[in-house]
Amino acid sequence: MEQQNIRPGHLTAHQTAQLLGVELGTVRQLVRRGRLTRSGGTPRQPWYAWQDVVTLVVERRPSKAA
Numbered sequence: 917m918e919q920q921n922i923r924p925g926h927l928t929a930h931q932t933a934q935l936l937g938v939e940l941g942t943v944r945q946l947v948r949r950g951r952l953t954r955s956g957g958t959p960r961q962p963w964y965a966w967q968d969v970v971t972l973v974v975e976r977r978p979s980k981a982a
Contacts, residue, residue, distance in 0.1 A: 926956055926963040935969055936976065946972070 922928060927935070932952075933943045946952040947962075952972060957963035 922963055923956055925966055927966050927969055928957075929962055929964070932964045932969050935973055 929940055929943050933940050936943070943952065943964075947954060952964060952968055954962040955965040955968070
């Protein structure tokens, strides 16, 4: 069950995975590789700053060939 009292400007791991279009395990790997930083929550239910998630979404977007 996800935590209901999340701070404004933060996303749960499930929300983060959904926005990135990946599985929860991939979110954990992004944290381990230093590409994403937890910004609150608990070890089992971390939160991520929405700005960090949006940055990853933009980076992962396929570039358009000119």
